[in-house]
Amino acid sequence: MSRSPHTESQVAANIQQEIINLAALTPVRSAFQWFHSRESQIAQWQMELAKIPAPPFGEAARSKWLEERFRELELQGVHIDEVGNVLGWRSGVGEQCIALSAHIDTVFPTGTPLNIRQQGSRLYGPGISDNGAGVAALLAIIAVLRGAQFPQSLPILFIGNVGEEGEGDLRGMRRIFADDKYKNSIMGSLILDGAGSDTIVAEALGSRRFEVIVRGPGGHSWSDFGTPNPIVVLARAIQTFAQTSISASPKTTFNIGVIRGGTSVNSIPESASMRVDIRSTSMDEMERLEHALRLALERSIEQESEIFLKRASSRRNSGLSSEVVPIGNRPAGELDSKARILQIIRAVDAHLGNSAQIQRASTDANIPLSLGREAIAIGGGGTGGGAHTLQEWFDCKGRELGLKRILLTLLALAGVSE
DSSP states (O other), rough: OOOHHHHHHHHHHHHHHHHHHEEEEESHHHHHHHHTTTTTHHHHHHHHHSSOOOTTTTTHHHHHHHHHHHHTTEEEEEEOOSSOOEEEEESSSOEEEEEEEEEEESSTTOOOOOOOOETEEESTTTTTTTTTHHHHHHHHHHHHHHHOOOOOOEEEEEEOOOOOSSTTTTTHHHHHSSHHHHTEEEEEEEEEEESSEEEEEEEEEEEEEEEEEEEOOEEEEETTTOOOOOOHHHHHHHHHTSSSSOOOTTTTTEEEEEEEEETTEEEEEEEEEEEEEEEEHHHHHHHHHHHHHHHHHHHHHHHHHHEEEEOOOOOOOOOEEEEEEEEEOOOOOEEOOTOOOHHHHHHHHHHOOOOOOEEEEOOOOHHHTTTTTEEEEEBBBBEOOOOTTTTTTEETHHHHHHHHHHHHHHHHHHHHHO
């Protein structure tokens, strides 16, 4: 049943008053002061984390480091699960809980030089913002909750998860929500990703990624001329696929980002491949484009085979084969505009005088949002830039605002009274 405009405005007013009351509590005011006075500790955590390599599928050392921090900050039930997620609890009442998480992996491959350093208020180095800022904020929130005895209602589950970046394909968050113990108890997910306080990711940008492989007999460019060429097959497929109609609303995109194949200029390659990225907030649109990609490949092979048969002196098979290998599948989703978690973050922003915009992005929030659960992703405060480059940076100025925002939102979700 839909609420009337009057009812909706009353709900918003009630939540706004709830935030005002929450911010006035003595433990909350003390926590705000802690954020200000302990910035050096927060920055130290951030740099320590960033100095530990965490390439896709290689996050074990960071998991161990974070497990130690969770134990130092006296969380309960601290452990590392089978995929590398680090979990710990702050107790409360009831079977449901609120989850606060930050991914610990980076996009940088093994062997990337990690020159982590500080100059004034700025921190530099690969992964220092994405997601050093998110993990540092996670630890700061745990620390202030330990120091102040908040009479919260719901338990809080703290998660440092793996597999958010690239071909990690959200495997850490997938594992959390594949476990009925968590799937059935997490009623809201607050996800910390990167720097800033000016965004609310409430729309999950879905993506499907494929490696398209074409194989053929190969041969010499002169003596075997006419033998089907896998690179030509891919070129025909790309030309056909690129003519597919693309939806503007919901916005849908595709990209061919990598092409590989061949050994020399005078050799007909035995194989060629390309990597394709399809994105949309609509699962239907992604499925439509995937179908168009597969159809374009089939037609291209048919065309190249027909040309071969016309050139060949015999009716032998062209020897062409193809394979479409999924290498990523991030589900799409969207948070209901009337969701409580969204109303709370808006009320918090209003109270703090902060301006933030709803955004669409691919984050750990994709998993709970695709399941119809309440979730948002926000930044850890401060500012950052150069994400996914060796020149990445984070400026600690403004971090306090982000931490206040996270704390008020988390406590409102968990339920705290005087």
